[in-house]
Amino acid sequence: MSRISIEQVKHVAHLARLAITEEEAAMFAKQLDAIITFAEQLNELDTENVPPTSHVLNMKNVMREDVPTAGLPLEDVLKNAPDHQDGQFRVPAILE
Amino acid sequence: MSLFDYKLSELHGMLHKKEISVSDLVDESFKRIHEVEEKVQAFLTLNEEQARAKAKELDEKLATEKEFGLLFGMPIGIKDNIVTKGLRTTCASKILYNFDPIYDATVVERLNEADAVTIGKLNMDEFAMGSSTENSGFQLTRNPWDLERVPGGSSGGSAAAVAAGEVPFALGSDTGGSIRQPAAFCGVVGLKPTYGRVSRYGLVAFASSLDQIGPITRNVEDNAYLLQVISGVDPMDSTSANVDVPDYVSALTGDIQGLKIAVPKEYLGEGVSEEVRQSVLNALKVLEGLGATWEEVSLPHSKYALATYYLLASSEASANLARFDGVRYGYRTDNAKNLMEMYKQTRSEGFGNEVKRRIMLGTFALSSGYYDAYYKKAQKVRTLIKQDFENVFEKYDVIIGPTTPTPAFKIGEKTNDPLTMYANDILTIPVNLAGVPGISVPCGFVNGLPVGLQIIGKHFDESTIYRVAHAFEQATDYHKQKPTL
Helix, strand or coil: CCCCCHHHHHHHHHHCCCCCCHHHHHHHHHHHHHHHHHHHHHHHCCCCCCCCCCCCCCCCCCCCCCCCCCCCCHHHHHHCCCCEECCEECCCCCCC | CCHHHCCHHHHHHHHHCCCCCHHHHHHHHHHHHHHHHHHHCCEEEECHHHHHHHHHHHHHHHHHCCCCCCCCCCEEEEECCECECCECCCCCCHHHCCCCCCCCCHHHHHHHHCCCEEEEEECCCHHHCCCCCCCCCCCCCCECCECCECCCCCCHHHHHHHHCCCCCEEEEEECCCCCHHHHHHHCCEEEECCCCCECCCCECCCCCCCCEEEEEECCHHHHHHHHHHHECCECCECCCCCCCCCCCHHHCCCCCCCCEEEEEHHHCCCCCCHHHHHHHHHHHHHHHHCCCEEEEECCCCHHHHHHHHHHHHHHHHHHHHHHCCCCCCCCCCCCCCCHHHHHHHHHHHHCCHHHHHHHHHHHHHHCCCCCHHHHHHHHHHHHHHHHHHHHHHCCCCEEEEECCCCCCCECCCCCCCHHHHHHCCCCCHHHHHHCCCEEEEEEEEECCEEEEEEEECCCCCHHHHHHHHHHHHHHCCHHHCCCCC
């Protein structure tokens, strides 16, 4: 049984904001299915009482003094923007 | 004979005796690049004008001042996922084809303060996702030892440039082996520091809980100097560790008498080629001859590392790469009627297939209904893998094994099946999951291709790794061999 269907791949692509063709959906479904099937070997392990690791060092909240510093100049911030106007990023219409 | 056959300490002696100038060193880099770059294709962007200007400035400093940076005058190449102000930084992705960073990464600032000279930006797998540099969106880098073979990856450009003698120093980044594996394939020295040892500020994030920047060089001593410069806590990276940075070079005593080495049976078993196994066993004999002892141990969860890694790294990548949306920087599609279409088309046209695959795998593993089964499960197995290392390090000083199961493979050999490509990293990935440091040093040749020895240490104990690597290097000649190009 496949772990991930073509429909699921299309849904995931939408969530990830990727446009994919029918052919790509079929290819990714096959490849992701193989990877996910492989990953399911983790189910061999009993991890009921094992705490998850999100960070390898024993670090907790890293605090610093709240001192204001200068931000980046607007000119720099907009330098790499594909489109901008009046000091703001410009994008295509959000609503039709 | 190249100037880069000398170590940093020797080059500094020559500079101070006025036998050479910084301009000579920078000339040497560009001369070599013009000779071999057509074959190797390691660089994505060259910084020639600025590098020559910097060399002149440093030559004046040499004549007039008394204080010099630790990397004074040293030419260095930088992996193209580390941002350099005013010098194009692409991550080898079309989505950043025109990105001109507005600040320097902390490591780049530190290189500048140490008087190093940036020669250019180095090719890699797109967003560091890959093991062969074949996933670059721009060009194919070739292994200097055999141009039909891959240099490894993802820091393939960094390792190839050092091996080809284009630069004596390079920075790479390592998420699952991306410094050590190409170092092994190209016959150079590459270290992945302890997680938190080096600031990640300005490293374009792939998997934030695993990524580390590290040095690639021809020899261990130079490697230690470069790590010295880039190490240490940074207020701009809250995951950088506030731990003292020792003097790494002073650890290179040559003395490993009484050193206790653990050799995991999982690292010499199935999947590891007989020739690689033999090279590692020979290396252990050399270390025994120097007064070390070794015993076989087990890291029982090793076989689960690959699956754990792909779930976690892809999950983190899916979140990190959400920022590439065509709004603030990089590529934007021309043909979109509305915002949603713009996001989707931009990302589809800008990312390559491996990046898309991992973004989708990560999105899936984090999505509602699958999070516990995949992402959280992998985080729990990560704990078991980390404990394996902690258990072994209670009794031993270092863990030693091969860096890769085989020497460099042929271009195109593994591109059709993602899982075959991933399997290449089985010996390096556990180290990232545990957050410990590891180095690859040359330990032999198989049919003219270099083999890498991996030495893994305790958290923040890069000094012991360097001491062992250096003692081994002094007792062998592998690092002195150079490819003919």
